[in-house]
Amino acid sequence: MDLELKDIPGQLVLALQPISDFEGNIVSVVHHRDKKTPRGMIPVQVTFEIDGAKVSDLIDKLKSGGIIVARVGEERLRERRAVILIGHIIHSDIRDTIDQIDATGYAEVMDLAMSMPGIDQRSSARLVINAAGKREMESAVELLRNIAREKDLLLIEPI
Amino acid sequence: MKKIRISIIGFGVIGSGVAKVISEKKGYIKSRHGIDLELVGIGERHGSIVCEDGIDPMEAYDLAKSREMYKHPCWKEEMSGIDVVREVNADIVIEATPTNINSGEPGLSHMMTAFKNKRHVVTSNKGPLVVAYKELKRTAEENDVQFRFEASVGGAMPVFNLVRESLQANKMLGIEGILNGTCNYILTRMSTEGLSYEHALSEAQELGIAETDPSYDVEGIDTACKLVILANAIFDMDATYKDVEVEGITGITPESLKLASDEGYAIKLIGEVRDGLRVAPRLVPKDHPLAVGGTLNVISLHTDLAGEITVTGKGAGAIETSSSILSDVINISKYEFEGT
Numbered sequence A: 001m002d003l004e005l006k007d008i009p010g011q012l013v014l015a016l017q018p019i020s021d022f023e024g025n026i027v028s029v030v031h032h033r034d035k036k037t038p039r040g041m042i043p044v045q046v047t048f049e050i051d052g053a054k055v056s057d058l059i060d061k062l063k064s065g066g067i068i069v070a071r072v073g074e075e076r077l078r079e080r081r082a083v084i085l086i087g088h089i090i091h092s093d094i095r096d097t098i099d100q101i102d103a104t105g106y107a108e109v110m111d112l113a114m115s116m117p118g119i120d121q122r123s124s125a126r127l128v129i130n131a132a133g134k135r136e137m138e139s140a141v142e143l144l145r146n147i148a149r150e151k152d153l154l155l156i157e158p159i
Numbered sequence B: 001m002k003k004i005r006i007s008i009i010g011f012g013v014i015g016s017g018v019a020k021v022i023s024e025k026k027g028y029i030k031s032r033h034g035i036d037l038e039l040v041g042i043g044e045r046h047g048s049i050v051c052e053d054g055i056d057p058m059e060a061y062d063l064a065k066s067r068e069m070y071k072h073p074c075w076k077e078e079m080s081g082i083d084v085v086r087e088v089n090a091d092i093v094i095e096a097t098p099t100n101i102n103s104g105e106p107g108l109s110h111m112m113t114a115f116k117n118k119r120h121v122v123t124s125n126k127g128p129l130v131v132a133y134k135e136l137k138r139t140a141e142e143n144d145v146q147f148r149f150e151a152s153v154g155g156a157m158p159v160f161n162l163v164r165e166s167l168q169a170n171k172m173l174g175i176e177g178i179l180n181g182t183c184n185y186i187l188t189r190m191s192t193e194g195l196s197y198e199h200a201l202s203e204a205q206e207l208g209i210a211e212t213d214p215s216y217d218v219e220g221i222d223t224a225c226k227l228v229i230l231a232n233a234i235f236d237m238d239a240t241y242k243d244v245e246v247e248g249i250t251g252i253t254p255e256s257l258k259l260a261s262d263e264g265y266a267i268k269l270i271g272e273v274r275d276g277l278r279v280a281p282r283l284v285p286k287d288h289p290l291a292v293g294g295t296l297n298v299i300s301l302h303t304d305l306a307g308e309i310t311v312t313g314k315g316a317g318a319i320e321t322s323s324s325i326l327s328d329v330i331n332i333s334k335y336e337f338e339g340t
């Protein structure tokens, strides 16, 4: 998010506080004190993770504090995690497994690689899951754990 | 020079290995630490060697190898391991009988008896630690003697002594590692050679790395027992085997190892103490410190001050494990010496 702040003390806090208030996780802040805009404002680039549903309320809040929101760039699904599944993956309906993850709205299966040595033998699959943030990834993997338990699949997670 | 009198109970691979190392290192330990180790009793299942004036450890080792301990001039057929613990005047009892994770016996009785007779105990035997850690610790304290078990987890690797001495200002936040060399060997061979689980297992059995009945290792039970010991001794928990969530390696396919490898991961059987106790095959990035191969063990300690500390080394073997046992023996001897 690109913001423009007035050149008076205390403005940066005024800009960052609402992000925290909306439970955003600030990743980086770049403060360009030397590059004033034609309007005499100071540009600031803030990168943060936040629940997408809260973004418009956050923008309203920033505006009401006198901050100009110049640009909002969205990069969804920042977290990536690979997992392995072993078992009767096809018989236990891999499509349904993927659909359940995709249906969460905050996570999706980006890549699937399978290896099936033979009929009646257990297959192995590698799933790459993307999710909006760390918390979303945790819930997606928790969901996958439950699915694996239900379908009697062995789930191998990263350390 | 301080003379420290030692009994060894259970004279198998480890017990006799310790005798061999005592024989080889006696001079070094004397000159370096001012401690004169003297073996005075060896308790076996079907008899014992007892000699208050000292047993030549190498002679006992050789007799054990040829299964002729009864030929020793001080052989006492009617004396069992527990009698040696009770009656032989030793400062330190080294307990190296087989592990039993259900009853802890015979090791548990040996240790309790040693404490009640004011003898320090050093052990490699996980059974009693898994079944009755708190009780053992309390009894040792009540009798004002030491209880050390560095060899019970990770063989040669220092873990407990590292935490007790070098990391003593730290709070431990978590532990994870590869604690079973047999599983690590099987997974490594499956991964590098594309072998099936069954194939890699029988290879390990031929090499003497896996037991004829491998279930204790491959089902993750051994790793789980080590986690229980770590949890109790380092995190002051009151955990038992039932508290560990356990998944072994029997379900791992060569295809899964390949799929993992293509993404930059190895699959390792990892034991973890964090919020709970868990043993499971996990994906480990190939360049991660935990990604050690072959029969190696590795452990990472997460601490508040030092950050992450990782040690790796041989998790089994008579000589390697004796390194940990002797380290405990020397530590206790120094404590005895200083009387503090």
Ligand SMILES: NC(=O)c1ccc[n+]([C@@H]2O[C@H](COP(=O)([O-])OP(=O)(O)OC[C@H]3O[C@@H](n4cnc5c(N)ncnc54)[C@H](OP(=O)(O)O)[C@@H]3O)[C@@H](O)[C@H]2O)c1
Pocket: B009, B010, B011, B012, B013, B014, B015, B043, B044, B045, B046, B080, B081, B082, B096, B097, B098, B099, B106, B124, B125, B126, B127, B151, B152, B155, B315, B316, B317, B318, B321
């Ligand atoms: N091997 C390793 O690398 C390693 C590493 C770390 C920890 N450990 C642990 O160290 C312990 C010893 O292992 P090990 O490999 O030396 O096993 P082992 O070769 O089977 O030796 C155990 C010895 O104890 C004897 N024994 C059995 N019951 C006894 C009793 N009631 N009183 C006296 N002696 C008795 C056995 O005699 P019989 O042969 O007559 O039964 C045998 O000689 C085990 O608890 C093991 O888990 C082993």
